[in-house]
Amino acid sequence: MSVQELRKGIHYVGAVDWDRRLFDELIPLPDGTSYNSYLVQGSEKTALIDTVDPTKCEELMSNLEKLGVETIDYVVSHHGEQEHSGSIPMVLERYPDAKVVTNPKCKGLLMDHLLIPEEKFITVEDGETLSLGNRTFEFIYAPWVHWPETMFTYLGEDKILFTCDFLGSHLATSELYVADEAKAYQAAKRYYAEIMMPFRNKIPKHLEKIEQLEVDIIATSHGPIYDNPKFILDAYKDWVSPDVKNEVIVAFVSMHDSTRKMVEHLVEELVERDIVVKVYNLSKTDIGELAMDLVDAATIVVASPTVLTGPHPLALYAVYLTNALRPKLRFATIIGSYGWGGRMVDQIKGMLTNLKVELIEPVIIKGYPKDEDFKSLTKLADEILEKHKGLDVMK
Numbered sequence: 209m210s211v212q213e214l215r216k217g218i219h220y221v222g223a224v225d226w227d228r229r230l231f232d233e234l235i236p237l238p239d240g241t242s243y244n245s246y247l248v249q250g251s252e253k254t255a256l257i258d259t260v261d262p263t264k265c266e267e268l269m270s271n272l273e274k275l276g277v278e279t280i281d282y283v284v285s286h287h288g289e290q291e292h293s294g295s296i297p298m299v300l301e302r303y304p305d306a307k308v309v310t311n312p313k314c315k316g317l318l319m320d321h322l323l324i325p326e327e328k329f330i331t332v333e334d335g336e337t338l339s340l341g342n343r344t345f346e347f348i349y350a351p352w353v354h355w356p357e358t359m360f361t362y363l364g365e366d367k368i369l370f371t372c373d374f375l376g377s378h379l380a381t382s383e384l385y386v387a388d389e390a391k392a393y394q395a396a397k398r399y400y401a402e403i404m405m406p407f408r409n410k411i412p413k414h415l416e417k418i419e420q421l422e423v424d425i426i427a428t429s430h431g432p433i434y435d436n437p438k439f440i441l442d443a444y445k446d447w448v449s450p451d452v453k454n455e456v457i458v459a460f461v462s463m464h465d466s467t468r469k470m471v472e473h474l475v476e477e478l479v480e481r482d483i484v485v486k487v488y489n490l491s492k493t494d495i496g497e498l499a500m501d502l503v504d505a506a507t508i509v510v511a512s513p514t515v516l517t518g519p520h521p522l523a524l525y526a527v528y529l530t531n532a533l534r535p536k537l538r539f540a541t542i543i544g545s546y547g548w549g550g551r552m553v554d555q556i557k558g559m560l561t562n563l564k565v566e567l568i569e570p571v572i573i574k575g576y577p578k579d580e581d582f583k584s585l586t587k588l589a590d591e592i593l594e595k596h597k598g599l600d601v602m603k
Contacts (some may be wrong), residue, residue, distance in 0.1 A: 209222065209224045209242070209382060209386075210271070210273055210274075211271045211274050212384045212390070214246070214368065214425065214427070214433070215368070216313070217248070217249040217250070217343075218246065218247070218248050218249070218363075218366060218368070219246065219247045219271075219273055219275060220244065220245075220246060220384055220433075221245050221246065221247045221261050221268060221271035221275070222242060222243050222244040222245040222246070222258075222260055222264075222267075222271075223242065223243050223245075223260045223261075223264035223267040223268060224240070224241075224242045224263060224380045224381070224382070225240050225241050225242060225243065225261070225263075225273075225360065225380060226240045226380045227240065228240050228241055228380075229517075231378065235378075235402050235403075235496060236494050236495065236496045237500050238377050238494070238496070239378060239379045239380055239395060240378070240379070240380030240430060241290065241378040241379070241380055241430050241431070242379070242380055242381070242430055242432075243258075243259075243260035243261045243264055243291050243429070243430070244258065244427065244428060244429050244430065244431075244433075245258050245259050245260050245268055245568065246258070246370065246427060247272065247275065247277065248284070248340065248343060248345075248363065250339070250340025250341040250342055250343040251340070251341030251342040251343075252339070252340060252341030252342075253281040253282065253339070253340040253341060253545055254277065254280050254281050254340070255280070255281060255282040255283070255284055255309075255338075255340060255345070255353075256272075256280050256281060256282070256284070256299065256306075257283075257284045257361060257370050258284065258285065258286055258287075258292045258293070258322075258370075258429055259283070259292065259293060259294065259295035259296050259298075260291070260292075260295050261291040261292075261294055261295070262290065262291065262294040262298075263415055263521055264295075265294075265295040268295055268299075269298070269299075269302065272302075272550060279303065279305065279306075280303040280306045281301065281303075281305070281306060281307070281340075281373075282306065282307055282309045282330070282338065282404070283296055283299055283300070283306050283307070283308050283309065283421070284308040284309045284345070284361055285308055285309070285314055285318060285369075286310075286314075286358060286359050286360065286361065286370070286429070287314065287357065287358045287359075287372045287429070288314050288317030288321060288353055288355065288357055289355065289373075290321070290322075291429075292372065292373075292429055293318055293322060294322070295323075296308060296318065296324060296326060297323075298324060300324070300328060305465075306328075307328060307329065307330045308324060308328050308329050308330070309329075309330045309331075309332060309338060309347075310329065310330075310331065310332070310357075310359075310596065311331060311332060311333070311334075311347070311349065311357055311359055312331050313356055313357035314357035314358075314359070314508070315329050315331055316357075319356060322504055332345075332347045332489070333554035334347065334348065334349035334359075335347070335348070337387050337513070339342050342365070343363060343365050343366070344363070344364060344365065345361050345362070345363060346361070346363075346364060346405065347359055347360070347362075348360040348361070348362060348417060350371075350372070350374060350414050350417075351402060351410075351434075352407045352410045353372075353373065353374040353407060353410065353411060353414055354373055354374075354403050354404055354406075354407060354476045358372055358373065358374070359372070359376070360372065362421055362423075364421075364422070365515075366424075366425075367422050367423055367424075367425065368423070368424065368425045368427055369418065369421060369423045369425070369426050369427070369437075370427045370428075371418075371426055371427070371428050371429075372428070372429045373403065373404075373429055373430065374404070374414065374428070375434070375440050375441075375444065376396070376399055376428035376429055376430035376431050377392060377395035377396040377398070377399045377428070377430060377431030377432070378395060378398070378399055378430055379391070379392065379395040379430075379431040379432060380429065381431075381432055381540055382466045383432055383442070384432065385432055385433050385434070385435045386432045386433070386434055386435070386436070386439065389439060390478055391437075391452050392431070392569075393439075393443060394434060394500075395431060396440060397443070397446075397447065397498050397500050397503060398445060398497075398500045399430070399431070399504060400447055400495055400503065401459075401496070401499040401500045401503050401535075401580060402500075403498050404533060404535075405447075405499070405502075405503065405533045405534060405535060406425075406533055406534050408448050408535075408536065409448075410535060411444065411448045412448055414517055415441060415445060415448075418437075418441065423437050424437070425437070426440060434490055435460055445495065447503050447504075447546070450536060451506065452504060452505065452506040452536055452537070452538055452601060453484070453504040453506060453601055454482075454483055454484055454506065454596050454601040454602055455483070455484045455486060455501070455504055455505040455506060455507070456478055456483055456484070456485050456486070456505065456506070456507045456508070456509060456592060457486050457488065457498070457501055457502060457505045457507070457508045457509065457562070458474070458475060458485060458486070458487045458488065458508075458509045458511060459488045459490055459493075459498060459508065459509070459510055459511065459523070459526045459530075460487070460489060460490060460509075460510075460511035460512070460523075461486070461489070461490040461491055461511070461512055461513070461520045461522045461523050462511075462513060463513045463515075463520070463574075464513070466513065466545035466575065466576045466577060467511050467512060467513050467543070467544050467545050469576070469577050470511060470543050470544070470545065470571070470573070470577050470581070470585060471487065471511050471543070472592040473577070473582050473585050473586075474509065474511075474543065474585045474588060474589060475487060477585065477586050477588075477589035478589050478592065478593075480589075481589060481590075481592075481593045482602065483589075483592065483593065483596065486501045486505070488526075488527070490520075490522040490523060490526050491522060495525075495526075495529060497528065497535055498529070499529065501512070502530060502533060502535040502537070503535060503536075505535070505537060506537065506538050506539060506595075506596055506598070506599060506601055507529060507537065507538065507539040507540065507541070507568075507592055507595070508537055508539075508540050508541075508565075509541050509542070509543060510523055510526065510527055510540070510541075510543075510544075510556055511523075511543045511544055511555075512542070512543070512544045512552060513545050513546070514544065514545065514546035514547065514549075514550040514552050515591070517549065517550035517551055517552075518550060518551060518552055518555050519544070519552045519555055519556055523556070524555075524556075524559070527556050527559045527560065527580055528559060529562070530560070531559055531560050531561065531563060532562070534563065535563075537563055537565050538565060538566065538595070538599060539565055539566050539567075539568055539592065539595050540560060540563065540565040540567055540568070541567065541568040541569070541570055541571075541588065541592075542556050542557075542570035542571075542572065543570060543571045543572070543585065543588070544570075544572055544573075545573050545574070545575060545576070545577070546572065546573075546574055547575070552572065553570050553572060562575040566595070568588065568591050568592065568595065569588070569591070571584045571588050
């Protein structure tokens with residue numbers, strides 16, 4: 209993306225990565241992403257807020273050249289991950305008088321991962337300010353959204369809050385601000401599900417901090433900027449609330465159709481009971497979409513055949529992911545088939561230690577489902593319905 213102006217003397221100088229399709233060799237990026245960096249020029253000092261992924265460093269440098277930037281006094285680093293901080297060494301080489309402004313924890317990470325010498329740092333405490341002349345930064349510690357060293361920067365004179373990863377989205381776009389709210393909502397929800405949801409219980413206090421500030425613009429490190437902060441703040445309040453919806457996630461894998469037939473019957477029974485069902489074939493699924501639907505669901509059903517006495521590896525991966533993401537699920541159950549025996553239920557239960565869920569009695573059968581097995585699945589649908597009624601989510 210070319211240089212774009214937020215306010216007079218404040219410019220976007222980051223880069224859009226249209227082609228990136230995988231993050232951390234783990235997270236699918238169907239819509240690409242961006243690495244947002246901002247140049248803030250005061251009457252006395254100039255600061256660069258975050259940098260870009262090293263693969264896009266040339267674009268950052270080109271943008272600074274377009275603005276005729278001869279001096280950078282400060283490089284504010286909100287977070288140590290390389291897609292934000294990885295180009296700091298190159299910036300320091302080009303602007304040798306610049307100092308890296310960050311908190312002590314982030315300083316340690318940057319020294320370890322980027323080998324930035326200690327004398328290049330200025331460390332700040334929570335609530336500390338830094339003057340650029342006619343503009344002043346206030347630094348706000350925001351641990352665990354999503355690393356322990358994350359912080360925000362508030363520019364009070366312009367009512368801009370730079371939030372690093374928090375409230376962001378993996379969405380490549382040429383538009384500086386959110387233009388399509390429906391698309392931005394989906395991208396932000398996916399980002400929340402994959403990255404922020406494990407820290408759901410810590411997020412409300414950060415939302416409270418933001419509400420105490422006068423904010424006209426929320427400038428994140430990924431995705432388009434919010435010139436309507438209420439849009440994303442309201443979405444986060446909903447996602448982190450304890451409320452769940454009348455939804456069941458069915459994550460399944462089937463080798464010889466026994467488990468698939470069980471899934472098809474259970475799904476039909478749940479739909480007849482006016483329960484919203486979202487089905488994921490784990491051999492084909494974009495795991496990010498599964499994560500996104502876990503944000504609101506009341507119940508998850510893991511459906512798996514038995515492989516060498518345990519769950520299918522794809523089912524294990526889905527269970528591991530669900531446990532790691534810590535969604536606000538209330539109920540879980542397991543269905544599946546075995547050939548001669550196994551400990552599938554015990555293994556899956558043992559992997560759900562992070563979730564505060566009630567386990568509904570599993571339905572595990574031998575071989576291909578028979579009439580009595582389908583009846584057991586019908587009973588399971590009844591039990592799930594009663595559990596949802598108890599939550600008062602049946603609308």
